Amino acid sequence: MLKKILYIFLPVSLLTIGFAGCNDDDVVDPLPETVPLIVEASAESFVQGETLTLTFRVKDDNKEGLSSNEDFDIYLSAKDGAIDVSKELFISFPSMVTFKKGEESLKVDLPIIKEGMKEREKRYVNIVAFVRGYNVTNSSQEIVISDLHYITMSIKSNSDRVIEEGASFTIQATLPVPVEDDTDINITVPEDQKSFYETLPTKLTIKAGEKSGEVIAATKHNLSPTKDEILVLEFSTLSVVHPLDNEKIEITMKDLEAEKGSKLLDERWVYDRPGLPFTSGTRKEGGEDAVIKKYGEAQSMSALTPHPNAELAAAGWKFYNAWEFHRVGNTNDMWQYKDAYDTYVPLCLAAQNTTTAQTSAAVINDQFSNIIEDGYLRMIEMKIKSNATAPAKGERDYGTAAFYSGSFANAYKANSTLILEGSRMEIRARVRGRKQGFNMAIWLWGNADSPYGEIDILENPATTDGNNRAFQTFHVGEDGNTAKSVNSLQTLSNMSEWNIYWMEWRDANTVVVGINGETTYTLTSANSIVNGNWPFTNERNPKGLKFILTMGAPNKWALNGQGDDWKPDANWDIGFRDYDNYKRDRDNENIPRLEIDWVRTYINKASITEYESTGVSKNGTKFY
Missing domain, CATH: 2.60.120.200 (Jelly Rolls)
Structure with a gap:
């Protein structure tokens, strides 16, 4: 009679490798009891010349040091979509490794090719492992392999890159691995746009051992009706190890005093500032309102507060409830x-x-x-x-x-x-x-x-x-x-x-x-x-x-x-x-x-x- 063991995958690092079960007619002896097989990876992002190390470990939450009471084979594959890249992207990639009886863990080194990738090339690779005869979940996860670890410039919590005039915004630099030394990114803007800012940092630094850095810029609020502006930020760095993935960002700065369009097409007929979030004040972070801390500004609302729109308030509409989709608070809260x-x-x-x-x-x-x-x-x-x-x-x-x-x-x-x-x-x-x-x-x-x-x-x-x-x-x-x-x-x-x-x-x-x-x-x-x-x-x-x-x-x-x-x-x-x-x-x-x-x-x-x-x-x- 075939005895199957469910190995539960618990992600310990940034990458977990799943096992896909399949039928087998051989009789196998189970481990002493159902235990998790934990798979650790050295990282989830790699570049040419680095080595991905997978660690397969038998562990029980209540019994440290539990070992296997049998040999079992782990089959490995690496694919980018339907393409087998085990030979294209790896120097030595085993199709099978054996977890030995009596062992608590097994380390598998997968060295990545040292050259050959194009500039800014990224390959998304599924590393799949399975054990024949075992019924297991989470069969596939992905790693990223590229020619270098690039620095990505962005506006924090603002993928649309749209702000209101007078608002502050955070310029953020991120990369998938910690930098070994302080890494500076220079920030410049066109000469004719400098007058749009109250404060404008000229440098952003990612500190040694960190994966990101950020600085805050603040714009001026022109109280006269003007027009929306496209702000241009340009970046440069002397780092050869971590070059920039993007050297320019454009931001749309909305004019708050711009004349409204038609009632059908302009949402400002409902709210003067439709993008301003509501807050109940019930979520705190460091003693502060977590919503305001995250977005910089919010409108406090409570039950039966008149609608912020004067005409709707006059019509008798009073606040009842909202779903604002803030990603603040703890999991299982919002x-x-x-x-x-x-x-x-x-x-x-x-x-x-x-x-x-x-x-x-x-x-x-x-x-x-x-x-x-x-x-x-x-x-x-x-x-x-x-x-x-x-x-x-x-x-x-x-x-x-x-x-x-x-x-x-x-x-x-x-x-x-x-x-x-x-x-x-x-x-x-x-x-x-x-x-x-x-x-x-x-x-x-x-x-x-x-x-x-x-x-x-x-x-x-x-x-x-x-x-x-x-x-x-x-x-x-x-x-x-x-x-x-x-x-x-x-x-x-x-x-x-x-x-x-x-x-x-x-x-x-x-x-x-x-x-x-x-x-x-x-x-x-x-x-x-x-x-x-x-x-x-x-x-x-x-x-x-x-x-x-x-x-x-x-x-x-x-x-x-x-x-x-x-x-x-x-x-x-x-x-x-x-x-x-x-x-x-x-x-x-x-x-x-x-x-x-x-x-x-x-x-x-x-x-x-x-x-x-x-x-x-x-x-x-x-x-x-």
């Missing part, structure tokens, strides 16, 4: 850190892993979503074979993210807001990447045990990558088959930039949708599409509406599909299907993505108690 994917996943939202949502792509939020350092939620879809999550089954060609919130038991943090009569919900969002065939959607839906009612705050059925159609739609009826629909179609100038999409469930008879400062459609209980079946009341939806985020690709509507048996053309994903290496490609500009900066809810009731009168409780965690 987010969970997923080590296997290096992602930060929000806890205010749960997986929308229904069978319908996984028709073409597996919903794996741990892998395909991330609260990035800048402070917003990014959802992506990649052509990476992924197993659908329950209740769906089977392998899909794509992996994606999908979320929802609402109708949970009170203990769940994804039940942290209620969408009832008298609520206004705002979502600051943008759609980016190669999005042909997608229908990025932000929507509300009646709960499963309630009559059918759906409000699509945004749908973008993209027939082309540059499609900027913003649909806002109401569906009314007992179920999806008999539902009647009405929608508003707006064409925005650029959906890849931030816009505010909103919904007002004003009362038991009126629901309104809009974009930025524009009301686009008003639906009432007397509207001709309703025919007496009006679902938007607390009586009909006593648990409120669910909030849902989906990417919806490949989408029949977006791809102009016809017929019940429609299937997408084989080339529908031509814009992003070759980006199939998760570590290398997930941040590529071509990857389709839906990004949410924040979700804010206001109410028009005199008190929280009056608003929550249906008796449905919610989790009280503040995600702002």
Whole structure:
């Protein structure tokens, strides 16, 4: 009888190497008990001439020094995509090594070629190890091999490189390994831009033994209406060991006094400073507000504070709740850190892993979503074979993210807001990447045990990558088959930039949708599409509406599909299907993505108690 041992992989260093199990008919003697096989790597980034050392170690958390009671073979491979690079990138790469009986550990040196790589060349290599006859998880991880360790210049926590005039920003230099000696980077700007700064450092130093360094620059606030400026920062270094990967950064500095555009296209009709985060003041770091410390500035908000917009405040809207997607606080507070994917996943939202949502792509939020350092939620879809999550089954060609919130038991943090009569919900969002065939959607839906009612705050059925159609739609009826629909179609100038999409469930008879400062459609209980079946009341939806985020690709509507048996053309994903290496490609500009900066809810009731009168409780965690 075959006895299988589960070796649990615990990442100890920056790299873990997974084992893939396979069947074997030989009888093997197990170790004295199930124990973890820990794999340590000397680093995750290497250059020509260095040696990757893997250490395989048998260890038990309660019994130090546990050793193997049998010989077992470890099979190794190295691939860049489907290409075997074990001979191309390594001087000596064994296809098999043996872990000896009685040993506690095994070290394997994998020397990397000394020359031959091109300047700035990076190879993402999967090092895979497996033990025949053993059933093990985490079968593959990646390392990076390049010609040199380069210094990357960036603006900290600001990948978009957009600031407001008068703001400070942090110039950051990073590289994958510690420098041996102090390394200086010189900073210069064009002569005619020096007047834009209050303070401008001329040098940044990465101290010996460190992997990064940073300095702060501060701009001036010109109170007169001018225009947005493109600030140029240029860098240089004398280091030969660690040259610069990029020698210039351009930053867009927004003019705060610039005249507003149309109500439909300019989000400043809702907030003077839409990018300014909210803070509840509940998270501290070193005694300071962690949100303000991270972003430099934030707006303090508490329950029933009037809307910052004077017109909306006059209309009676008072603050109720927000999801700001700050990456502050500890894991299991606002987010969970997923080590296997290096992602930060929000806890205010749960997986929308229904069978319908996984028709073409597996919903794996741990892998395909991330609260990035800048402070917003990014959802992506990649052509990476992924197993659908329950209740769906089977392998899909794509992996994606999908979320929802609402109708949970009170203990769940994804039940942290209620969408009832008298609520206004705002979502600051943008759609980016190669999005042909997608229908990025932000929507509300009646709960499963309630009559059918759906409000699509945004749908973008993209027939082309540059499609900027913003649909806002109401569906009314007992179920999806008999539902009647009405929608508003707006064409925005650029959906890849931030816009505010909103919904007002004003009362038991009126629901309104809009974009930025524009009301686009008003639906009432007397509207001709309703025919007496009006679902938007607390009586009909006593648990409120669910909030849902989906990417919806490949989408029949977006791809102009016809017929019940429609299937997408084989080339529908031509814009992003070759980006199939998760570590290398997930941040590529071509990857389709839906990004949410924040979700804010206001109410028009005199008190929280009056608003929550249906008796449905919610989790009280503040995600702002």
